[in-house]
Amino acid sequence: MKCDVAQQNMILAAYGELHDEQMDGLEEHLTQCEACRQELHALKSMEAALAFHPMLEPSPNLVAQARMKLDEELDLIPPHGFFTQARSLFFGALAIMQSAPALTTLLLGVGFLGGNFTHRFQAAHAAKSPQPVILMDPTNGVIANVSGIVQTPNSEIIQVKYNRVVPETIEGSLDDPEIRKLLMMGLTAGTTSGVRENSVSLLASECKAGHRCTAASENGSEGDGIRSALLVSLRYDRSPAVRLKALTGLEPYVGVDQRVRDAILESLMHDSNAQVRSAAIGLLQPVQSDSSVRQVLRTVSTQDESPYIRTASYQALQGAGDIQ
Numbered sequence: 014m015k016c017d018v019a020q021q022n023m024i025l026a027a028y029g030e031l032h033d034e035q036m037d038g039l040e041e042h043l044t045q046c047e048a049c050r051q052e053l054h055a056l057k058s059m060e061a062a063l064a065f066h067p068m069l070e071p072s073p074n075l076v077a078q079a080r081m082k083l084d085e086e087l088d089l090i091p092p093h094g095f096f097t098q099a100r101s102l103f104f105g106a107l108a109i110m111q112s113a114p115a116l117t118t119l120l121l122g123v124g125f126l127g128g129n130f131t132h133r134f135q136a137a138h139a140a141k142s143p144q145p146v147i148l149m150d151p152t153n154g155v156i157a158n159v160s161g162i163v164q165t166p167n168s169e170i171i172q173v174k175y176n177r178v179v180p181e182t183i184e185g186s187l188d189d190p191e192i193r194k195l196l197m198m199g200l201t202a203g204t205t206s207g208v209r210e211n212s213v214s215l216l217a218s219e220c221k222a223g224h225r226c227t228a229a230s231e232n233g234s235e236g237d238g239i240r241s242a243l244l245v246s247l248r249y250d251r252s253p254a255v256r257l258k259a260l261t262g263l264e265p266y267v268g269v270d271q272r273v274r275d276a277i278l279e280s281l282m283h284d285s286n287a288q289v290r291s292a293a294i295g296l297l298q299p300v301q302s303d304s305s306v307r308q309v310l311r312t313v314s315t316q317d318e319s320p321y322i323r324t325a326s327y328q329a330l331q332g333a334g335d336i337q
Contacts, residue, residue: 020049209246
């Protein structure tokens, strides 16, 4: 909706003469046009100011006398012929145009807009032959997004540019860097918990087997980051099965990597799954002489809400000969 149409509809709405369909279009236009919102605010302000001055109704006697006098004067006017009336109308209109050039310009503008609207209406409702839909480089895959829309001038031809997500498959050994990279992406960007579980299971088996399972930037050199990816899965993945698999892959590094030890202690204290917490207690057995590990086990064995976890922590401390 254009601004001039919206302003006309605002006046009709003020008098309660605007249809519901047009009211919806007006409200949508007002949400996008600041100038029209200011115009509506001015109109409402004027109505509020006029409300303080109520209109005075003339007396019934005055109205009756005025109507009788008007009828008498109209009866005294002699009838005019057709040419006389046409000449009067022509010269009257000419006089109005000469005295009001702005009105003349307005009338010309209204006529131009009316003709343009009529032309557009006829063109829109004229019968058209169906236009073919042309796909440039069509490929299989899901449409990811639309990157551009261009309309051919003075026509209904639309050119839409879009991007597709094309599924691909790669096959290779677990030692292949590209396979490892995709498996680590599967940990965080897997579409289902099954994909994440398969990814973490394969990477954990590599770590358990003693293959290359370094952390990113370990010892000043760039590693493949598998150990760091397992730490992220242990801390943040929503699936308990994925977190258990991550614990399995981190087991060889409990005694040599402080970050792994801290992540397992964090799981013991805060993980929502009892099986994950129990597995964390078992992994801490080789490092129970560490003071931070003993302190966490003491806290959990006395304060945890789960009786099972309290008992398991107590037994781990007893096995280490560190009960006080």
